[in-house]
Amino acid sequence: MKSSVITFPGSNCDRDMDVALKKFGFKNRMVWHDDVDLPKSDLVVLPGGFSYGDYLRCGSMASKSKIMKSVINFANSGGMLMGICNGFQILVETGLVPGVLLRNKYLEFICKNVFVKINNKENTYFRDINNEVLEFHIAHNEGNYFCTKDQLKEIEDNYQVAISYCDKDGKTEEQFNPNGSIKNIAGIFNKEKNVLGMMPHPERMIDPSLSGEDGSLFFNNLINNLK
Amino acid sequence: MKISVIITLKKDVLDPQGKIIHQTLDGMGFSDVNEVRQGKYFEIDTKENDPKKATNKVEEMCKKLLANLVIENYKIIDAQ
Numbered sequence: 001m002k003s004s005v006i007t008f009p010g011s012n013c014d015r016d017m018d019v020a021l022k023k024f025g026f027k028n029r030m031v032w033h034d035d036v037d038l039p040k041s042d043l044v045v046l047p048g049g050f051s052y053g054d055y056l057r058c059g060s061m062a063s064k065s066k067i068m069k070s071v072i073n074f075a076n077s078g079g080m081l082m083g084i085c086n087g088f089q090i091l092v093e094t095g096l097v098p099g100v101l102l103r104n105k106y107l108e109f110i111c112k113n114v115f116v117k118i119n120n121k122e123n124t125y126f127r128d129i130n131n132e133v134l135e136f137h138i139a140h141n142e143g144n145y146f147c148t149k150d151q152l153k154e155i156e157d158n159y160q161v162a163i164s165y166c167d168k169d170g171k172t173e174e175q176f177n178p179n180g181s182i183k184n185i186a187g188i189f190n191k192e193k194n195v196l197g198m199m200p201h202p203e204r205m206i207d208p209s210l211s212g213e214d215g216s217l218f219f220n221n222l223i224n225n226l227k
Numbered sequence: 228m229k230i231s232v233i234i235t236l237k238k239d240v241l242d243p244q245g246k247i248i249h250q251t252l253d254g255m256g257f258s259d260v261n262e263v264r265q266g267k268y269f270e271i272d273t274k275e276n277d278p279k280k281a282t283n284k285v286e287e288m289c290k291k292l293l294a295n296l297v298i299e300n301y302k303i304i305d306a307q
Contacts, residue, residue, distance in 0.1 A: 060292065100295055102240070146297075
């Protein structure tokens with residue numbers, strides 16, 4: 001399976017993602033934002049970081065960079081595209097997934113482990129994962145998911161809420177919402193479910209000596225589902 | 228010519244920064260403030276000298292980059 005990770009000026013989780021993808025069997029290539037053509041890929045990842053220093057709005061500049069035309073075409077023709085953290089912010093700026101990510105409700109940069117509930121397993125990202133709840137890591141200042149009432153209805157009607165913040169038992173109550181996101185939303189799909197944007201970092205949970213191993217479940221499952 | 232644009236958050240979008248500014252003002256003794264909403268201001272110096280054309284171009288910039296219309300409104304306030 002071939003994957004590509006796009007590096008923007010200011011990306012800082014691109015190499016972590018490279019390590020994670022390779023660990024679970026992807027042949028990964030790093031692609032520079034200023035390139036025009038995307039290498040043949042089964043999965044494209046927009047990594048975390050602070051692309052363009054978060055100027056204007058997080059992800060807004062990166063969403064207009066040269067490589068993004070190819071990335072958008074790839075996603076529109078059904079290609080698997082995943083945006084993590086700043087990658088999610090870039091995805092919402094492209095319009096590939098609905099909504100926006102606002103400043104965290106309490107104006108704090110949040111860096112901690114969280115539990116997320118998998119809401120929809122009828123897709124390539126989460127199909128065959130046995131767990132209902134995963135422990136991932138978040139590190140962001142703008143992860144407060146927001147969308148209009150009409151968008152929220154559409155997202156829910158189409159089962160586009162991928163993961164929601166919860167406690168270890170999967171209770172998605174307001175007290176387990178770290179950043180003020182509408183309905184505890186931590187990640188969403190596009191309508192077709194080939195594009196996934198999420199604030200948590202699975203690539204930080206791939207080794208017991210790091211924060212945990214639920215990221216291993218995620219990547220193992222993903223490559224198996226892609227085969 | 229120079230075009231001035233302001234970008235503001237839409238009415239029902241939470242503005243945590245505005246809220247903190249409001250609280251701080253309150254703490255400083257400005258107790259009669261009802262609400263503070265924070266926005267952005269841009270001055271765009273363009274080669275275009277026709278006000279209508281320049282304004283249209285800046286409007287396009289607002290829609291495509293400067294504002295995110297899910298949460299923000301833009302208003303061109305000056306062209307000279």
